[in-house]
Amino acid sequence: MEPEVVVAGAGPVGLMLACELRRQGVGVVLVERTTEPANDNRAQALHGRTIPVLDRRGLLPRFRAAERELNGGGSGGTESHRKRPLPRGHFAGITGLLPSAPDPDPDVPPVVFVPQWVTTRLLTEHAAELGVVLHRGSEITAVEQDADGVTVAVSGGTAPARLRARYLIGCDGARSVVRRSAGIDFAGTGATLSTLAAEVHLDDPADLPVGWHRTQHGCTVISPHPEGGHSRVVVIDFSGPDADREAPVTLTELEERIAGVLGRKVAMSDLKNAQRYGDAARLADRYRVGRVFLAGDAAHIHYPVGGQGLNIGLQDAVNLAWKLAADLRGWAPDGLLDTYHTERYPVADSVLTHTRAQVALLAPGPRIDALRTLFTDLIGLADVSRYLSEKMSAADVRYDMGEAEPHPLTGRFAPSLRLATEQGERRLADLLAGGRPLLLDLSGRAATAAVAARWADRVDVHAATCPAEPALGSLLIRPDSYVAWACAPGDAPDQVERGLEAALRRWFGAPDHQ
Structure with a gap:
């Protein structure tokens, strides 16, 4: 059978994409030119939005267990995590940055210290569990697309010489064959150091x-x-x-x-x-050309300071996968696939800017000494530290959800919540484990649930209360954990119903029954 999606590259980003697509029931084939996983350790830790995403897919315990194993064992449990001080980050080696927004969930640490090869191993194991087909030693040599799909020519390894799919995603690194085949420019600056x-x-x-x-x-x-x-x-x-x-x-x-x-x-x-x-910094001018997409290093490269490249690549994966699945299942609204570029391109552009700034601040010389002295003083200011921390962790990311006057949470990453339900206490992470959209109704309004019920084939609805967040009414959360719509408990019922229906149509298409 032909796959629905071919993913080029079995690094962490390609693996995460394949796992997310399989979670949605999409047929995926991974094509990787190397015969063995790389012992890549440029990224030494996962942090920022990646940690709660792993938690919300049930994967975080694996990564924490690997971290403990690398550190020679030990309990590393919740109690020891609570007792440890929060690790301080750095900007250009100038330490002092606190995590921008420590997760209120004690089971979710701000950082998990595992090198990149461990992330690759764990995601490879998970992909196999989900039934992802992985061809190693196989290199993509040519790409042709038409109105109905993409044809990929492959040389070597276990893959067939020709693969046909609805979509192709290039996660094949800085020298991406997929990107070049699609004619996508990779502009930026070359290396200046070693x-x-x-x-x-x-x-x-x-x-x-x-x-x-x-x-x-x-x-x-x-x-x-x-x-x-x-x-x-x-x-x-x-x-x-x-x-x-x-x-x-x-x-x-x-x-x-x-x-x-x-x-x-x-x-x-x-x-x-x-x-x-080196410190080359380049950004693809388009993340999509027709049926071809880019993610991870194929879309953006920069100096690996602050461990951001791998983290934003994994966020590319969770942003794109559910949108592709929606299109393949026939309910994607017009323009949904284009939001992948409009949402993720500015994130990478920002990362290139502040990693270039860090490289400049690391350079030797008395003029840079003066700048570092100034930055050291600035980082001591709470507002500056918060600003830089949010940049480093992607906590500053807010997507445009199309509302004129959005709720403060709309467009932002959904916070970790502990919920009181009829079945007892549950975590928001548990409700998102399946990778489906979620309407979390915290207000008990029957009309809210009735509106969302028309999308029951693609949106889960859960009623609960959240004693720690009494100002929250309801949240419509996308599979990538970003809030598509929210309301407060005191909002007018007709306003709530109109806003929810508009958000459901915008992000999850027309209901089966109008």
């Missing part, structure tokens, strides 16, 4: 600067293993990009780069998982 990152055994980690350390010759980021295992070491050289990005990193090269920054040799051995990368 970064080496690796895991090594440090002979004397206590004698080294831990965390971000900037000198007049570059930067190091050293994270010693707490029990003497392999430590992560990063060194940034501002003298220019590497002539050969693909050249393997050697232990000698890493030692020389670190010595050049710190002014002394650092004894290390047993190099593994080494990488080199």
Whole structure:
């Protein structure tokens, strides 16, 4: 049978997309050119909106278990999480940022420290559970689309030489074949620096600067293993990009780069998982051309400072998947697929801006020293810290839901809520686990539920109360956890019914029974 969607690239973003589509019952085939998952550890943590999304798909316990395993075991349970202080973030290595909006749910930490290869492994396992077909060692060589679908030519591996699907999604990285085949421009700025990152055994980690350390010759980021295992070491050289990005990193090269920054040799051995990368920053001018879409690094790349690239790529996935599923099932309203670009492009554009700013602030030189002194003072101000934290975590994202005078929550990520229901206490995360739209009725209005009942084939309705949020009336929540419409308990009944029906039609199409 032909798949409904082909996803190019089985990194975390492609895997998340495939999982989200399968959750909606969509037939998916993943095509990956490498024969084995990459040992990619550029992203060292998941944070921001990604954590509650994983929670709302029932995946967070897997990631927390992996985090505990990497840290040598331990309970890592809810009680220990409550007792730990909130981790402080950084902007260009200037520490002091608190999480922008700590989740009120004690089961949802602000950060989960797992490297990217662990995220890939866990999502690969979940994709297999959901029945995603994954072809490894298979490379897409050509793409043709017409009014009814996309034809993909594939070379090597286990995939057939030709795949036909309704849609194709390029999650195949910065050098995306899918993007080039679709004729999408990838404008931006080239690399100006070189970064080496690796895991090594440090002979004397206590004698080294831990965390971000900037000198007049570059930067190091050293994270010693707490029990003497392999430590992560990063060194940034501002003298220019590497002539050969693909050249393997050697232990000698890493030692020389670190010595050049710190002014002394650092004894290390047993190099593994080494990488080199630059600070190129590019953004696709379109996320969609007909039946071809882009997500993750195929749509946007930037310097991996603050761990934002992987996180916004995963958010691309949850934004796009439900919209594609709606179209494939025949109930998507006109223009729904185009909202993927209009919503996600500005997010990546903003990330490119503030990661470029961070690279500039990391550079050596007395003028940058002055700027860093100023930024250090500014980060000490609560409003500035909140602003930067929201940028880093995507907590500032608010989509246009088409209302002239929206409720303060409309367009924003739905907050974590603990709800009182007839079945007992439930978490909002539990109600969203299936990946379906949700009307959460907190006001007990029969008319509200009656309006939504006409969309019962595609929208779940749950009545509850939320003692901690008495000012909330009802919330219409999209599968990606963003609020499509909301009302307050005191809003006029006719206004509530009109607003809810308009939002249901805008995002979830016409009801089966008018």
